[in-house]
Amino acid sequence: MRASAAATIGVGATAAVVLAALVQGAADNPVSTALSLAVPTRYRSLIQAAGSTCPEVSPNLLAALLTQESGFNPKARSPVGAQGIAQFMPSTWETHGVDGNSDGKKDVWDPEDAIPAAATYLCGIAKDIHDVPGDKQSNMLAAYNAGSGAVRKYGGVPPYKETQNYVRSIQALANKPTTSRGRTATTMQAATALNAATKMIGTPYSWGGGNASGPSTGTCCSPNGRSGQSITGFDCSGLTLYAYAQAGITLPRTAAQQYTASEPVKPGEVRPGDLVFYGTSLSSIHHVGIYIGGGWILNAPRPGTQVRYDPMDTMPDLIAVARPTAHHSKEI
Numbered sequence: 361m362r363a364s365a366a367a368t369i370g371v372g373a374t375a376a377v378v379l380a381a382l383v384q385g386a387a388d389n390p391v392s393t394a395l396s397l398a399v400p401t402r403y404r405s406l407i408q409a410a411g412s413t414c415p416e417v418s419p420n421l422l423a424a425l426l427t428q429e430s431g432f433n434p435k436a437r438s439p440v441g442a443q444g445i446a447q448f449m450p451s452t453w454e455t456h457g458v459d460g461n462s463d464g465k466k467d468v469w470d471p472e473d474a475i476p477a478a479a480t481y482l483c484g485i486a487k488d489i490h491d492v493p494g495d496k497q498s499n500m501l502a503a504y505n506a507g508s509g510a511v512r513k514y515g516g517v518p519p520y521k522e523t524q525n526y527v528r529s530i531q532a533l534a535n536k537p538t539t540s541r542g543r544t545a546t547t548m549q550a551a552t553a554l555n556a557a558t559k560m561i562g563t564p565y566s567w568g569g570g571n572a573s574g575p576s577t578g579t580c581c582s583p584n585g586r587s588g589q590s591i592t593g594f595d596c597s598g599l600t601l602y603a604y605a606q607a608g609i610t611l612p613r614t615a616a617q618q619y620t621a622s623e624p625v626k627p628g629e630v631r632p633g634d635l636v637f638y639g640t641s642l643s644s645i646h647h648v649g650i651y652i653g654g655g656w657i658l659n660a661p662r663p664g665t666q667v668r669y670d671p672m673d674t675m676p677d678l679i680a681v682a683r684p685t686a687h688h689s690k691e692i
Contacts (some may be wrong), residue, residue, distance in 0.1 A: 365437050365497065370632075378632050379560035383510065385484065386429065395534050398543075399423050399432070399680050400432050401623050401625075402471075402626075403426075403432060403445075403471060403475065405629065406449070406460075406471060406472060406475045406476070407419050407422050407423050407426070407475060408420055409476070410460075410476045410478070410479035410480075411423070411479060412425070413476075413479040413480060413482075413483050413681070414479075414482075414483035414486060414487075415444065416482065416483065416486040416497055417479050417482050417486075417497055417500075418528050418534070420534045420535075421457055421497070421530070421534040422475070422479055422482075422530075423534070424530045424533035424534035425444060425446075425478065425501070425504070425530055425689075426445055426475070426478070426531050427533060428526065428529055428533070429442075429445070429446055429447040430444070430445050430446070430447055432445060433467060434469060434470070434471050434474070435469065436492070442468075443468045443469065444468040444469050444471075444474045445471045445474050445475065446474045446475065446477065448468050448474065448477070448478075448481075452481070453468045453477070456477060456481045456484065457474075458473060458476055458477040458479050459479055460465060460472045460473040460474075460475065460476035460477065461473060469491075469636055469672065481504070482500055482504060482656075485500050485503045485508055485593035485624075486499075486500045488503075488629070488631075489503055489511050489512060491507050492511055492512060492515060492516060493515055493516055494515070494516035494517065494522070495516075496615050498517050498527050498531070499511050499516055499517065500525075501526065501527045501530055502516075502517040502518060502523050502524075502527050503524060503530070505511075505522070505523045505526045505527070506518055506520055506522075506523045510523075532598045532679055536609065539590070543685060543686050544622075544623050544683040544684065544685050544686075545607065545609055545633060545684045545685070545686065547631070547633070549604070549607035549608065549609060549633070550606075550607070550632060550633020550634070551632075551633065551685075552606055552607035553600075553603040553606060553607045553609075553633055553650065553684075554603070554632060554633050554650060554658070555606075555678060556602065556603045556606040556607070557599060557600075557602070557603040557650055557667070558658065560574075560575070560594065560599060560602070560603075560641060560667045561581065561658070561659075561666070561667050561668060561669075562666050562667060562668075563575050563593050563666060563667045564582070564591050564592070564593035564666055565587035565588075565591070565593055565594065565595060565660050565661065565662060565663055565664065565665050565666060565667070566578035566592060566593035566594060566595060567579060567580070567581065567582040567586055567587060567588035567595050567663055568588045568595055568598070568600075569581075569588045569591060569593045569594050569595055570593065570594035570595060570597075570598020570599055570600050570601060570602050570660075571591065571601065571612070572601060572602060572605035573602075573605075574602055575592050575593050575594055575602075576592060576598075577589055577591065577592050578591060578593070578595060578598075579588065582663055586663035586664070593660070593666075593667075594658055594660045594667060595660055596615060596647050596648050596660045596661070597611075597613060597615045597617075597618055597648055598660070599650075599658075599659065599667060600615075600635060600648050600649075600650060600659045601613065601618070602685050603650060604625060608686070609684050609685075609686045611684060612614050615637060615638075615639075615647055615648035616639075616642075616643070616644075616645040616646075618635060618637075618648055618684070619635070619637050619642065619645050619648075619680060619682055621684065621685060622635055622681050622682035622683055622684045622685055623682055623685055624680060624682050625681045625682055625683050627681075630681050631653075631683075632651055632652050632653045633650065633651065633683075633684065634650075634651045634681050634683050635648050635649070635650060635651070635681065635682050635684060636648065636649045636650070636651050636657050636672060636678065636680075636681050637678075637679055637680045637681070637682065638675045638677050638679060639677055639679050639690070640677050640679070641679070642679065642680065645679065645680075647659070647661075647675060649670065649672075649674075651681065652669070655671060655672045655673075656669050656670065656671060656672060657669070657670055657671075657672050657674070659674075659692065661674070
């Protein structure tokens with residue numbers, strides 16, 4: 361949505377729709393929040409999608425398997441010849457590899473092919489040995505490691521130490537209790553942060569102002585000499601710090617520090633609640649706002665203004681978008 365559309369329905373209405381969609385999405389799409397393991401950002405969407413291929417495979421189980429197999433190294437090669445992020449043997453890949461990204465080739469070294477292939481292969485195994493007694497998931501993992509024939513022969517997980525350890529390790533990792541440390545903000549946390557920031561619209565800009573409790577007097581002085589010492593309000597990072605504090609996420613004080621406390625987001629994966637950063641380089645970030653959707657942000661722009669909505673291209677040096685991570689850094 362650009363300025364003309366925003367003027368027609370009002371940016372405030374846009375924000376209300378975005379917030380409603382965020383909350384609804386969090387309730388309707390459990391898969392989006394099902395992946396709680398630490399996974400490199402570039403593989404999260406692949407694993408979330410592939411992890412819902414069949415009932416026996418979950419995003420966490422698939423992530424745990426890839427952790428065990430290669431540590432998410434797409435160039436991994438084992439001494440016995442297994443290849444890629446999912447460690448397929450060449451003969452198995454020949455039969456079970458898939459063209460996950462539809463580029464016309466099945467490439468075991470490409471995670472966009474190998475990750476969905478691993479899920480499809482697991483589901484195929486689960487179907488093949490569905491009549492074997494015992495825990496279905498354990499049998500599936502055992503067959504991935506030792507082959508379906510061995511699982512059938514022994515009527516369950518075979519008595520191979522390596523296979524038994526493999527099954528236990530993956531299930532323990534997949535079932536590891538969820539914590540908030542180091543994980544990106546959920547859609548519900550983003551909705552909470554946006555809602556809190558929206559309530560601050562009209563609050564004066566104050567250089568150095570704002571903390572986890574709300575507006576506060578600021579400090580002296582901005583680059584153009586403006587002081588916040590007599591103004592109760594927010595600067596740009598004070599607003600984002602406050603908003604995410606209401607969602608249970610503690611951010612550092614400055615915009616540059618907030619970028620380092622967040623996970624970069626690719627252009628096609630930006631969602632409402634993500635932080636939008638401005639600067640000529642990552643080491644010179646000077647401004648941050650909260651993305652609300654449709655090409656707009658909510659921010660505290662500069663001295664003499666108030667918390668408001670602005671187009672995402674309000675400044676010419678937009679450099680990155682990132683999603684806050686839940687951690688326990690102290691405000692500085």
